[in-house]
Amino acid sequence: MKHNLKITAISLILIAFLTSGCFENPSPPPPPKNKTEKLILDLSGRWKFSLGDDTKWKEKDFNDSKWEKIYAPSSWENQGFHGYDGYAWYRTTFNLKSTTKVKDLYLVLGFIDDVDQTFLNGKLIGISGGFPPDYRTAYNAFRKYYIPNEYLNKDGDNVIAVRIYDDELDGGIMSGKIGLYTNEGGFEPDINLSGIWDFRTGDDSLFLKKGTVNYSTDKLMVPAHWDVQGYPDYDGFAWYKKTFYLSKEFEGESMILLLGKIDDIDQTFVNGIIVGSTGLWNFKGTPTEFDKNEEYRINRVYSVPQKILKSGEENTIVVRVYDGFRNGGIYDGPVGLITQSNYNKYFRKK
Structure with missing residues (x-):
C-alpha cells in the first residue's frame, strides 16, 4: 500500500486463542473506488x-x-x-x-x-x-x-x-x-457485508465473548459515520459486530476481508482471532497517536487464513475502533469478503 500501514498483532485481555500465521501474506493492494452509481x-x-x-x-x-x-x-x-x-x-x-x-x-x-x-x-x-x-x-x-x-x-x-x-x-x-x-462497473465483494451491524460504545470487549452474553447493544448501518446515526460528537472506543453465513462454495478459498475506511484506527477479528489492524495500538489507556499517518484515509484490506473461516456455518466479524476527533466509525466501503482469486482477477483487468 502507498500509505504507511502498520499491521500489528496485539493480544487483548480475554483473548487466549490467537494463532500464529495471521499475517504471513503481504497485504493486498487497496480496492479501487467504485465508479458512478447507476x-x-x-x-x-x-x-x-x-x-x-x-x-x-x-x-x-x-x-x-x-x-x-x-x-x-x-x-x-x-x-x-x-x-x-x-x-x-x-x-x-x-x-x-x-x-x-x-x-x-x-x-x-x-x-x-x-x-x-x-x-x-x-x-x-x-x-x-x-x-x-x-x-x-x-x-x-x-x-x-x-x-x-x-x-x-x-x-x-x-x-x-x-x-x-x-x-x-x-x-x-x-x-x-x-x-x-x-x-456501475464498480468493485463489489463476493459476500457483501454492508448493512446492519451490532454496535456498542466503550471498550469492554464483550463482543468477543463466546456464547450468550447479557449486554446492551445498538444497531448501526455500515458503512456510515456513527455521528450521523445518533452518536454526534462521540469520540472514544466502540465495537462493531457482524454475524454471517459462509456458503460451502467458499470452502478451501483464501479470502480477503474488505472494511473500507475506518475513522480512526481499528483492530479486526474473525471468529475471535485477530486478522489485521491499522494504526498504533501499543499504548496504555487512551491512544494519543490515532492520526499519525492519516489512518482514517486508509482502505482496510485484511487477508483471512483458510483455517479461520468456517464454510457451511455462521462466522463472526468484530471490529474494535478508536476515534479521537470528529467523525468516527466504519464510514466508507466496500465492506465484505472476496476470494483472493477474484480479487486478483479484478486487478488484472484494470
Missing part, C-alpha cells in the same frame, strides 16, 4: 402513507388500499399534515421484471427526518437513529441501504415499507434522488 429505478412519486405505528405495516401482504397518498421526497407537513410529530409509515411497490439483471442493489432514500426503519418484503434492511424511549435523531444521515439478493422477488412485486418517527418541525422522506441504484 439509477436502476426511480422511486420518487406518490407513496402510500399513514399516521400511527403498527408493526404489521411492514409486511408485504398488508392491505394498504385505504391509506393516503403523498409525494416522496417532501415533508408531510407540506402535504396536509402540518404540525404532526410522531410516528408514520410510507409504503410503495416496485417490480424488477423489466430491469436489467444486477448483482448488488442499493435503496437510496436520501434524507429522512428524524428516525427510520426500512423494510423490504417484511425484512429489515436499514435503520438510522433511535426510536423512543432512546430517541436519537438522524435527520442529517444520508440513507443508502444495501438490499440482500435473497430478500428480492425478482419475478414479481416487491414492497418497501418505511417506519418514521419525527420529533419536531418537518418530518418524513425529505429530499434526495430516491430510487434503486447499482455501482
